[in-house]
Amino acid sequence: MSVDFKETRALLLRRHAAVFAPDRTAQQPDACMQLFDIDLAKLGYALSQRLRARLQTLDSALLSAMQEHIWETLAAQLGGNRQHTPLFRRFPNNIPSNTEALWMDRVLTHFMQAPDQPCLHCARTGTTHVLKPCRHVVCDACFDGGNYSACPICNRHADRDSPFFLPDPGQKQKAAVHMPLKLLDLGASMDDAAQVLVSALCARKQAMSPVDTDDFKTLAGEYRLRLLAWIPEQIPVRENIALLFGTLLKHCEPAAVLAAAAAHIGTATDVIRLVAVYSGADPSLQGQVVYRQVPIAKARGMARFKTLFTPGSYWNKQASLPLPVTIKRFKMAKLGRPLRRALLALLESFHPDSLTEDMLRHRAYWVWLGEFLHPHEYHKRYPKVAFAFGVVRKKGPDGTPGPQFETFYAGLEKAVMRKDAVAMVALLRQRPGELARRFDHALRVADGDSTASSAVLDAFASCAPQFATPVLLTLLALLPNRLHAGETRLYWPKGSVATGFMAPDQRAPLPRQTVDQAVALVERELLARFSSKPPVGECLIDTALADIMVPFNERTASRSAIQLPRGSVLPVPPGKKARLFLHWCQPENGGRSDLDLSVAFYDEQWHFRGVCSYYQLTCKGSDGSIIATSAGDLTDAPFPDGASEFIDLDCDLARQNGVRYAVAVLNNYSGMPFEDLEHAFAGLMFRDDVQGAHFDPRTVALRFDLAGTNGVFLPMVFDLQENQLHWLDLYAPGGFEFNNVETSTATISAVCPAMIAYFASSIRMSMYHLVLLHGAARAQRVILRGDGTLRALSRQEGEDNASFLARLRRWNPQDVDNAPVMHEAPLFAALLDADIALPENSIVYALRPGVSAATIAASDLIS
Template sequence: MTFTAAHTILLRRQGLLFVEAGTAALPSNFLEAFEINLAKLGYAVSTRLRQRLQTISTEALTLLQAQVWSVLAENLGGHRTHVPLYRKFPDDVPADTSGLWRRRVLSHFMQAEGQPCLHCGQTGTTHVLNPCMHVVCDQCFDGSNYSACPICERQVDRQSAFFRREPATGMSTENVRLKLLDLGVSAAQAARALFGSFCERTQAMSPVDVADLSAIVTEYGAEVLPWLPATMPVRENIAHVFGTLLRQCGPAVAMPAAAPYMNTATDVLRLVASYSGADPGLLPQTVVREFTLAEARKKKPYRQLFAHSYYDRYTSLKLPVEINRFKMAKLGRPLRRALMAFMESLPAESMTEDMLRHRSYWIWLGEFLHPAEYRLRFPKVALAFEIVRGKAPDGSRAPAWLTYYGKLEAAINLSDAGSMTALLLQRPGELARRFDHALRIAGDDQAAVEALLAGLERCAPQLSTPVLLTLHALLPTRGTRATSRVYWPKGSVVNGVFARDTRAVLAPAAIARSVAIVERELLARFAGKPGVGDFIIDTRLKTIMVPFNERTASPAAIQLPRGSTIGIAPDKTIRLFLHWCEPERAHCNTDLDLSVGFYDAQWQHVGTCSYYQRELQGEFGRIAVSAGDLTSAPYPDGASEFIDLDCLVAEKHGIRYAVAVVNNYSGQAFEELEHAFVGLMLRGDTGGDHFDPRTVEMKFNLQGGDGIFMPMVLDLEKKSLHWLDVYSRGNLEFNNVASSNTAITSICPTMIDYFASGVRANMFDLALLHAAARAQRVLLRGERNIVIERIAGESASQFLQRLRGGEGADVAAFDLRHDQQTMAALLDGDMVLPQATLAYILKPGVMAGTLSASDYLA
């Protein structure tokens, strides 16, 4: 039975298994064993799938089980062995962390082999651990509890007599809701539909989507060419498709197919980047370079390192720096000629200006394209490279070039509203991105305001849906000044930057007219899509943000968009987990630390659970406990850390917020590790196996090189989880909650307030826009189930107002119309819908979604 990359993707994303009907009669005990094993991961099989499996052989089922287990377990983090420092966790965790630290230090410096134990005085009780060579006493340190050296807490040879038999564990007693796996009809058709949805995305994709798109193109090769849509809105996605195709099929196949989708020089640069395995977003690449101590002191981002003398003992330091270039793949002559031939077909002026926007990258690419060799064949390309380099091959200066953005910035600096508007109207995308700024510059100049509003109405059909939706959410908030203004710089990970909001507020009339223009365009755009009979919308999606800046989203099992808030069960124990593994040929140990910082309602620090305080106790009981701090993660098993948090006890102690923090204490950057992921489980039973895949609520991979990752904030008063997914640079080493406190108490409350302000669109509002434009009947599903039916002759705008007002009839049950297409937007897949339903489901259950959040933006 062949299990391809497409099978893996469709199983992980849509819960579908594609099994060909056989002629065998599978023994019932084999199928029962298959289902029992799946249940250990939290999955069950549908009736259709069970009937199909009964027709295949035992050998085929055995192979299928291994493949399915591998995919689903990896998605949840259950594919790794999770053994924390304290194997009896959450029991037998030393409460006196300071006392334990003193014993460790004394043992490190003073305990010698063959001598009586420093602490208990007994002889014959010590053991030398390999390779750290620490001498440990089995009377002072419990060898049945520790999984690593008690002194340095690094992984060691477990064959030592110090380590006694591991305590017996088993599956915890959990009441979990199983997720359903269903039978797929055609893997090729499903892969084609998924490929099409990727290509039609209207914003840059997340790392998970990029990997899945590339895998489909790699598997099907030139077969994807007939699957291509007429247009692909996002330049980066074009590069992903054809960059992968270039590697698979070569320029003779890929370049003619790519040409209709490209029309700028930057498209060529993105294509080469993707072909080379780099990010076509053209983000700066982070590399580590060695500097002398004197040179390092001059580096602005690292000046704070030298406030103390720790680094003075070094003669040099290896520091991360950003460069505007990438490792270039081999560019053969046929490919170089094809690239330059395409560029030669572009208008010379726009091509040159486009190249100047990414000057560093083009200077780098020119070293491999060798445009001077083709001066006679491609003269426009050769001249453009001379301008980009600032000189011709003979050393003479190239002519000066005033770019569009230079003219625009000049108009802004002069507060020339007329010139700025005229320039913005030349490029609709720039008009949308700078519309707020343009209205502020126009101020009380009514003629300039009218020109901008007229320009917006004229350009609206040319704007992408995400841009329109951003304006639709942002503009209504601009009638008052925000507490803070948040920026999202382009980068490989998110470092939210914020400052005091000094912008002048916008006039209410301008806001109202702008929002009306944008809303009309969105409704008209969605009305052009196929109509649906019934549209089911979960009201809990009001706290789920529409994805933005997805290229920086952490790869996750559940794609929860940044800024979203979901409810948590207060009666469950929250078990945070961290796992990482060093590369096979790593020459240094790595130490990541999982910590939780606790804060009151005013964001005053209350306590910490981390490597330096492993148990946080209070008057009403234990608030949190850590499974210990492992300081190495050798290949291939890596290392795992856990923290258990009792929300009810924490709240009794006046704790409002619990912030999960992953600190890179020492060693390699997150992105350089073999793998690294973090997440949380909701445990009703904290006994049994430390890691139970059935209870995994969220799991996401670590990325980037920054020292501090703040994925989530738990609001214990509101019983909710805020998903922030932000990084902070921190220090090169020694990051912990204490050193990160300033970043935590500034970033977390600012981000929570920012997303709560409504400045970002949510999935509920986006679903309402689709429903108003496309549906005949809408079910608003929440504390009340309300059915609202379109009135004959009612416009989309009028229907939208009724949907927002919830003007409908309460119903206890809802019968779907099966003669028309059904659409759904749900937080949980906890209701049975027709198999062909177009559904966005954040958390799969008895149903898995066939749409992603980004598909609503297409």
């Protein structure tokens, strides 16, 4: 089967702004490129001279195909490939100022207006129209058919052939935008670029983001067995092993895939992750949330639903309500007999105790998988597997009770209950990753006992070389914060989306001497690891990266055009208007779904000041000025065009009217979960002119997909006093239906300030401090860029990494180099904006693309 590698070309274009075009002999005239230049500029991109010259050598058919591929890929990344028509087509003009009066008119019309009768509002005759399919009767004298794009009464999409709808006012002209274009360049070799990316993704030391996961699976699906020559000897993250070989199993001969996978699969969990990916499921084994209808009579007796049945509640009139249930199984792909035997043989090769214990960690999944593997059919050939399944199922093949087995974690829990830190550490030494994660806990169990504390610290020191780099970075930032008692503790449970959980912090502070010793050990280990990477002559660092967090819990990150780590802070460009957008589309054969975009306003003490949403289309300040305007609420999103909503926010006016925080809120008001929609995304534009087209891809600052189930998504908070944008990327459970700012304001005013304070406390490492570690370990010279200036600091003769790092952190002006700041040799650059031309072959991390293409991602710096 031939493969055109279209998806690989697309992902390399998205990630590295690289276009791979063959060198042909045609010579297309400049006129063939001019229209493409104009279309690219509408997306905010331009071609480099060498890419333009290469494209002009293609014949007309291939050139047209390449241009279409480039435009579609970039437009899809920004959201510009969708139709964006809000309820009020003349937005931001002609928005009803009295939402309550509009609502009353809609209610009266819904219940009382009849066809062929005078309008009950204006008493005119011959002005009413029956819309399809909702059958609402609307008056064109009371509702402006030139402004509405859907039914004015129910806000659902209607047949636009009705005479009520006046001709479309036409697409607005794109306004002038004052920003540089992002550069697309010619790629040298697609296979080489793919190989580098595969190697980098395999080397990741933490679970990948959804974007990286999708790209990894795409590469495996298109390159197939050719990929095996590119993978390193070690793949640190077990989920990535499953993603690679599970994807290959779908496309290649199982025997060849399993033969290559055997060297990387070492546990039973690896096997079930592999089967999950092969079956199209998530290898994280987090469980799948499904909704089961519970009769109202039964729900009334369930404590979790007690607050729903208040007098007058909507649920009192329903026959049932949805109950979210997490199930630990997935739809199993066909397992042929040869594949089943190969999987059983792989399991049989493991140590019996580790096999059994590992299967017990995911017991529900193994009980389910056993229904398809039929292990007891082969109990003589694979006795260890048969024994393990007997423990998991709690019974043998003859129905007798299964054997008993004590796990590692049961023994660990017993040591904790006895407050025996020495026994606890003795067990944790067997699993260094657990020791790193439970280091703080072990010290608290030691409770100041010098012997026990020394045992914990000794174990930590001896196992530090085996700790994963992300864990070391977490400890380096966390441990200094444990010198004093905290007020709130945040947890980040494993899941498909981020749902930070808060609780009072009841932990006692850790001794300074212990913290100092542990921090020194961690820092020494990190410098040693980074110094083993390829050396660089110079390291250029943006000081603005101090507000960008090192990625953590990437599995729950939203799919986004810009991979902004959770907790990061971006400057809000002065003088521009903020336009938030939401677009979603129901499946072709699916049900109806209603999502809502809102902005909630709070003062300095997080007291609620107002809202802009479907139930208040304009939010006015105390001086009467309009600080936010909604483009209206569409209540369905039929396939294929979907629906879009917008809110314009004037940050300056809001600040002048006593607003400190503006919180973007995305609510699932009713219908299917976010993840079941055909597509759903939202984002933010910064506009010079809000009178231009409703959606202008050139101005998109953030664009992210919606995921998860029903509930409330809190993506970002504007701090209007500091002119900053806090990226939270956080989901709150909300209710089954009717979620809005009013029902969520208690959650918003509790969660948002806690999250902002959490990330401001330096409890998570910033990209700036991570890159300083790389610079101290790998560079001879470090250049800082900030406040429009460049400052350089060179390594002194014979200076070790720790001493250089200490000087970089102090940054004494007397040490700054007087020599020219930048040289022409390739360097390592870590930039907020890639707005500076760099020498060819430089290693570049850039949060936002520009004239220089990023060659690595933030997660590559943690590998």
